[in-house]
Amino acid sequence: xxxxxxxxxxxxxxxxxxxxxxxxxxxxxxxxxxxxxxxxxxxxxxxxxxxxxxxxxxxxxxxxxxxxxxxxxxxxxxxxxxxxxxxxxxxxxxxxxxxxxxxxxxxxxxxxxxxxxxxxxxxxxxxxxxxxxxxxxxxxxxxxxxxxxxxxxxxxxxxxxxxxxxxxxxxxxxxxxxxxxxxxxxxxxxxxxxxxxxxxxxxxxxxxxxxxxxxxxxx
Amino acid sequence: xxxxxxxxxxxxxxxxxxxxxxxxxxxxxxxxxxxxxxxxxxxxxxxxxxxxxxxxxxxxxxxxxxxxxxxxxxxxxxxxxxxxxxxxxxxxxxxxxxxxxxxxxxxxxxxxxxxxxxxxxxxxxxxxxxxxxxxxxxxxxxxxxxxxxxxxxxxxxxxxxxxxxxxxxxxxxxxxxxxxxxxxxxxxxxxxxxxxxxxxxxxxxxxxxxxxxxxxxxx
DNA sequence: ACGGATTGTAAAGGTTCCCTAACGTCCGGT
DNA sequence: ACCGGACGTTAGGGAACCTTTACAATCCGT
Ligand SMILES: [Fe+2]
Ligand SMILES: [Fe+2]
Ligand SMILES: [Fe+2]
Ligand SMILES: [Fe+2]
Numbered sequence: 175x176x177x178x179x180x181x182x183x184x185x186x187x188x189x190x191x192x193x194x195x196x197x198x199x200x201x202x203x204x205x206x207x208x209x210x211x212x213x214x215x216x217x218x219x220x221x222x223x224x225x226x227x228x229x230x231x232x233x234x235x236x237x238x239x240x241x242x243x244x245x246x247x248x249x250x251x252x253x254x255x256x257x258x259x260x261x262x263x264x265x266x267x268x269x270x271x272x273x274x275x276x277x278x279x280x281x282x283x284x285x286x287x288x289x290x291x292x293x294x295x296x297x298x299x300x301x302x303x304x305x306x307x308x309x310x311x312x313x314x315x316x317x318x319x320x321x322x323x324x325x326x327x328x329x330x331x332x333x334x335x336x337x338x339x340x341x342x343x344x345x346x347x348x349x350x351x352x353x354x355x356x357x358x359x360x361x362x363x364x365x366x367x368x369x370x371x372x373x374x375x376x377x378x379x380x381x382x383x384x385x386x387x388x389x390x391x392x393x
Numbered sequence: 394x395x396x397x398x399x400x401x402x403x404x405x406x407x408x409x410x411x412x413x414x415x416x417x418x419x420x421x422x423x424x425x426x427x428x429x430x431x432x433x434x435x436x437x438x439x440x441x442x443x444x445x446x447x448x449x450x451x452x453x454x455x456x457x458x459x460x461x462x463x464x465x466x467x468x469x470x471x472x473x474x475x476x477x478x479x480x481x482x483x484x485x486x487x488x489x490x491x492x493x494x495x496x497x498x499x500x501x502x503x504x505x506x507x508x509x510x511x512x513x514x515x516x517x518x519x520x521x522x523x524x525x526x527x528x529x530x531x532x533x534x535x536x537x538x539x540x541x542x543x544x545x546x547x548x549x550x551x552x553x554x555x556x557x558x559x560x561x562x563x564x565x566x567x568x569x570x571x572x573x574x575x576x577x578x579x580x581x582x583x584x585x586x587x588x589x590x591x592x593x594x595x596x597x598x599x600x601x602x603x604x605x606x607x608x609x610x611x612x
Numbered sequence: 613a614c615g616g617a618t619t620g621t622a623a624a625g626g627t628t629c630c631c632t633a634a635c636g637t638c639c640g641g642t
Numbered sequence: 643a644c645c646g647g648a649c650g651t652t653a654g655g656g657a658a659c660c661t662t663t664a665c666a667a668t669c670c671g672t
Pocket of ligand 3: 473477492495558
């Protein structure tokens, strides 16, 4: 069962991972890739050699996607995020379920399905978590980390970066707490360890320091 | 990228194949499986041993799916046919494209997606080609092979069996010729070699002997 | 009854993708 | 200057799935 395109699922997965690490502003090194993909460091080491010999990455002075690697990664990420939109908006799956499912669909969707889904959804510019869909008309909003909001200030959730999808249970928690792109709230307290207390739709929610530093909001 | 359930794609593919051979009334022997899956006979031989040791088939006196194998096969076929319905009805893909795509989706759809898609489509009972969706309220229609229709007689296309999806280009041809379940036509001629000439929606189409013997129609 | 096709299996081997164990390097803190 | 950690790599191995080549067994039409 090869994927729709011409590349093996493993290659797609590694390129996607490199793309998202860069997007999340995390050092693109083998150790990070190993963590995200949940494989051993030797496995990554070996795969880096294969990716390089296939012309998908270069490794002189840090791991970087080549043009071909970038194209592949963008295709995979685009399909992942379109699939997430479809799964949440049309099939009414939860964030967490949609994310898991999309992680499989991204390797299986053909170009025509990608196009048809894009049409069906009205060419969305972000996934349900607010991350940009490559190839769409996404315009970078003027956003800053939730952790930089002052006590008492209002904000609108803008984006929950891909990085947070790796913390088990976090997506579920955020969705249940209505912490989804577009909703607005107020910071009611900041504890010394960086935990924020928010007020959203009449409910109060605590958000840890790490998550707060990653979630992007606008005024 | 394992499948949604607990089984490897290869196991799913083999069980599905056995299920469909039976459904098409073809001898369930290794040679047929090798042909349909486009693998060598030794590969099938080895896999039969694995499937048996996993309790998915029995081989005493012919290859037969066990309860577990049957369940797995039905799940996969159900997902394949639901996916085909979705891809043609909602995403407007052609038959041929939908079939290819569904061949990958069937190993990747989760239970919740299967359920959501079933709901979205209104619990269809057949795939676009008229083949029954396992687990649906399908009622076997009173149908007979197209080849048994007399010259001059009218008919309604009922079902294009899975078997014909393996002849390259045939699906495309049938769809373009409006030879889809539900449409009706008339047999205008039968040649000695078994080729039928049909009249469908004002157009005339020739259908070969093999296809005619498999396509099911009702009066 | 016989010769050619069809079928199943054995043997040997290959690719992809992963693992553990172990080792060398480098880097920041003390 | 020294040490613990983090990082990358080597070596050796393994599971899944497939291949080609070759060889028996079985089936079947004439
Ligand atoms: Fe995601
Ligand atoms: Fe996302
Ligand atoms: Fe199909
Ligand atoms: Fe079908």
